[in-house]
Amino acid sequence: MKRAGFKLAVALIGVLSFVALAAPWLGLRDPNEQLDGLVLPDLAPLTRARAVELVDGSLRFAEQIRESDHSVDLLRGPHWERIELEGLQGKSLDTAVHRPLFLLGTDGFGRDVFARLVHGARVSLLVGFLAAGMALGLGTLIGTASGLAGGWLDAVLMRLTDVVLAVPRLFLAVLLVALYGRSLATTILVLGATSWMAAARLVRGQILSLRERDYVQAARAAGVSRTRLARLHLLPSAMMPLIVEGVLRVGDTILIEASLSFLGLGVPPPDPTWGNMIAEGRDRLLDAWWIATLPGLAIVATVVALHTFGEAARNRLEPC
Amino acid sequence: MIRYFLRRVLVAIPLMLGVATLVFVLLETAPGTPVDQVLGDRRVPPEVRERIERAYGLDRPAPERYARWLKAVCLEGELGWSHSRSRPVKRALAEALPPTVLLAGTALLFFVVFGIGIGAWSAARRGRWQERVVTLVSLGAYAMPAFWLGLMAILLFSYKIPIFPASSMRGIDADTLGTVGRLLDLIWHLILPAAVLGAASAAAMTRFVHAGMLDALAEPFIRAARGRGVSENRLLWRHALRRAVLPVINLVGLSLPILVSGSLVVEVVFAWPGMGRLTYDAILTQDTSVVLATTLLATLFVVLGNLLADLAMAWADPRVRLREGGLG
Numbered sequence: 001m002k003r004a005g006f007k008l009a010v011a012l013i014g015v016l017s018f019v020a021l022a023a024p025w026l027g028l029r030d031p032n033e034q035l036d037g038l039v040l041p042d043l044a045p046l047t048r049a050r051a052v053e054l055v056d057g058s059l060r061f062a063e064q065i066r067e068s069d070h071s072v073d074l075l076r077g078p079h080w081e082r083i084e085l086e087g088l089q090g091k092s093l094d095t096a097v098h099r100p101l102f103l104l105g106t107d108g109f110g111r112d113v114f115a116r117l118v119h120g121a122r123v124s125l126l127v128g129f130l131a132a133g134m135a136l137g138l139g140t141l142i143g144t145a146s147g148l149a150g151g152w153l154d155a156v157l158m159r160l161t162d163v164v165l166a167v168p169r170l171f172l173a174v175l176l177v178a179l180y181g182r183s184l185a186t187t188i189l190v191l192g193a194t195s196w197m198a199a200a201r202l203v204r205g206q207i208l209s210l211r212e213r214d215y216v217q218a219a220r221a222a223g224v225s226r227t228r229l230a231r232l233h234l235l236p237s238a239m240m241p242l243i244v245e246g247v248l249r250v251g252d253t254i255l256i257e258a259s260l261s262f263l264g265l266g267v268p269p270p271d272p273t274w275g276n277m278i279a280e281g282r283d284r285l286l287d288a289w290w291i292a293t294l295p296g297l298a299i300v301a302t303v304v305a306l307h308t309f310g311e312a313a314r315n316r317l318e319p320c
Numbered sequence: 321m322i323r324y325f326l327r328r329v330l331v332a333i334p335l336m337l338g339v340a341t342l343v344f345v346l347l348e349t350a351p352g353t354p355v356d357q358v359l360g361d362r363r364v365p366p367e368v369r370e371r372i373e374r375a376y377g378l379d380r381p382a383p384e385r386y387a388r389w390l391k392a393v394c395l396e397g398e399l400g401w402s403h404s405r406s407r408p409v410k411r412a413l414a415e416a417l418p419p420t421v422l423l424a425g426t427a428l429l430f431f432v433v434f435g436i437g438i439g440a441w442s443a444a445r446r447g448r449w450q451e452r453v454v455t456l457v458s459l460g461a462y463a464m465p466a467f468w469l470g471l472m473a474i475l476l477f478s479y480k481i482p483i484f485p486a487s488s489m490r491g492i493d494a495d496t497l498g499t500v501g502r503l504l505d506l507i508w509h510l511i512l513p514a515a516v517l518g519a520a521s522a523a524a525m526t527r528f529v530h531a532g533m534l535d536a537l538a539e540p541f542i543r544a545a546r547g548r549g550v551s552e553n554r555l556l557w558r559h560a561l562r563r564a565v566l567p568v569i570n571l572v573g574l575s576l577p578i579l580v581s582g583s584l585v586v587e588v589v590f591a592w593p594g595m596g597r598l599t600y601d602a603i604l605t606q607d608t609s610v611v612l613a614t615t616l617l618a619t620l621f622v623v624l625g626n627l628l629a630d631l632a633m634a635w636a637d638p639r640v641r642l643r644e645g646g647l648g
Contacts, residue, residue: 159334159338160338162335162338163335163338163339163341163342164342166335166336166338166339166619166622166623167339167342167615167618167619167622168577168580168581168618168619168622169577169581170581170582170584170585171580171581171584171599171614171615171618171619172615174584174599174603174611174615175343175346175611175612175615176346178603178606178608178611179346179347179350179608180350180351181351251463255463255465258465258467258468259465259466259467259581259584259585262465262467262585262588263584263585263588263600263603264603264604265603275465278465278467278468278471281471282471282589285471285474285475286475286479289475292468292471293472293475295468296464296465296468296469296471296472299463299464299465299468300460300463300464303463304459304460304463307459307462307463308459
């Protein structure tokens with residue numbers, strides 16, 4: 001059971017990462033294109049829309065298509081629209097009619113939810129991994145400086161850690177975005193800058209305990225400099241728990257990014273993230289439940305997979 | 321105990337001062353000056369700008385401004401003017417605080433009761449399917465964004481099966497009801513948001529208590545009690561639970577930041593008129609002084625809560641206060 005869960009988690013993370021990286025080449029619809037404001041908003045998942053292809057190759061969507069002698073009539077919104085057969089691709093209805101599938105339906109603007117979900121994975125994972133990476137880097141730097149230097153620098157850095165840790169993370173992130181403005185880059189920087197504390201404490205603790213080991217004492221006695229000591233002898237040993245912390249941090253970061261986006265402080269529209277898709281779906285919750293529901297499920301699945309993976313790795317490191 | 325209490329308070333005060341300092345530094349380094357905010361897009365000659373800066377003391381050096389700001393915030397509780405609510409920030413906060421305390425307090429009660437109950441129950445069902453279901457559900461609940469869970473709860477329990485109200489703190493007819501009626505109305509409005517807010521912490525608590533119970537059940541004192549003929553039920557709910565529940569106090573302290581952060585989004589989803597809602601409105605109207613004040617207050621909440629948790633822990637477990645006292 002546990003192993004199966006772990007394998008499932010690894011598979012899910014792999015598929016997600018692949019899909020996120022390859023999104024532009026998967027032949028999906030443009031996630032930001034409002035395909036047809038009259039006919040396409042709020043299509044339920046697995047709907048096949050109706051459309052005819054015009055001579056210029058573009059699709060004309062319709063709720064109903066009626067054929068008469070030399071023309072077809074398309075029901076678009078409240079009105080019927082007439083198109084001559086000459087205007088259709090292949091000049092006949094049979095060759096021109098299309099039933100494009102919307103796997104996960106469309107949102108209130110007639111955008112393809114599946115394409116937005118996949119492109120949203122791109123943004124959410126990018127933010128998650130970059131911010132977690134930044135948190136690890138910052139944490140390692142602060143933790144190493146603190147653990148090696150000791151004395152007043154250690155005291156100052158650790159008090160700083162306590163202080164940042166005391167502010168609820170979402171509030172701190174909100175305040176930072178409110179002060180520094182809103183963009184993809186600030187989102188990543190803000191999330192990284194608010195989540196380095198655990199890594200810093202971890203690295204400091206590791207260094208304090210490793211410092212007393214014989215091999216480190218020997219290296220010190222041999223006159224190895226402090227930076228070299230950290231780089232070659234201390235940090236490699238602290239590496240594995242740090243990576244585990246990073247994986248767990250990615251999940252948390254994705255959750256906070258979603259909350260920021262939901263509050264309108266994340267990545268600006270129209271670019272999709274799972275968080276702002278839920279925020280947009282909120283207005284259409286009663287008419288089109290899938291818009292808000294699906295990105296939420298994606299978040300839950302991703303975070304569960306990351307946590308399962310991280311905890312399994314941690315248990316392997318510290319068999320209790 | 322008193323000595324322990326004083327030591328803890330002495331740690332909390334500089335911590336809050338540090339947070340206030342951090343906030344001041346962030347304000348100072350943010351792009352744009354307060355004068356820009358006052359002026360908006362209006363173009364004014366530099367003399368006017370200077371006059372405004374002098375009038376508000378913004379021409380003074382940073383350390384002096386820092387000292388004055390700290391004094392105003394900490395001693396006078398002066399937090400500025402909220403232009404989105406057209407009243408002093410202090411008053412806006414005072415109005416928004418009770419609903420949030422009510423919501424967060426209920427969520428706390430909810431997650432402690434359900435977390436311990438379900439955690440212990442699933443440990444009792446160890447090896448059976450009930451345990452697996454609880455493990456899976458708590459893993460999922462921990463990974464859910466609170467605002468999404470809120471939307472799903474509204475979709476399910478306000479529309480598909482309309483049993484709870486979707487928003488606000490009181491019904492439109494609340495004024496016509498008697499005291500008891502109004503109280504019931506409030507509770508009825510409270511259930512859904514409190515459950516959603518407490519869900520993630522309940523999941524963490526369930527996992528924690530579950531693991532603690534399994535550890536406790538493996539202890540020799542349980543075998544000894546079983547040998548004495550103590551019933552399996554009593555063993556579980558009296559002997560093992562007592563052992564597993566003590567560290568829960570710590571977890572309650574750790575859950576406070578999650579609860580406070582969660583209230584920000586949950587109040588927005590349920591239109592609950594508290595601090596989260598106030599912060600959200602302030603974000604939309606770029607009312608920075610309010611965002612600043614709610615951040616400080618939220619932090620104060622968490623620090624005080626942790627202080628209480630530490631004290632409760634020391635009261636419940638003499639080893640804590642003696643160990644820490646001995647070191648000091």
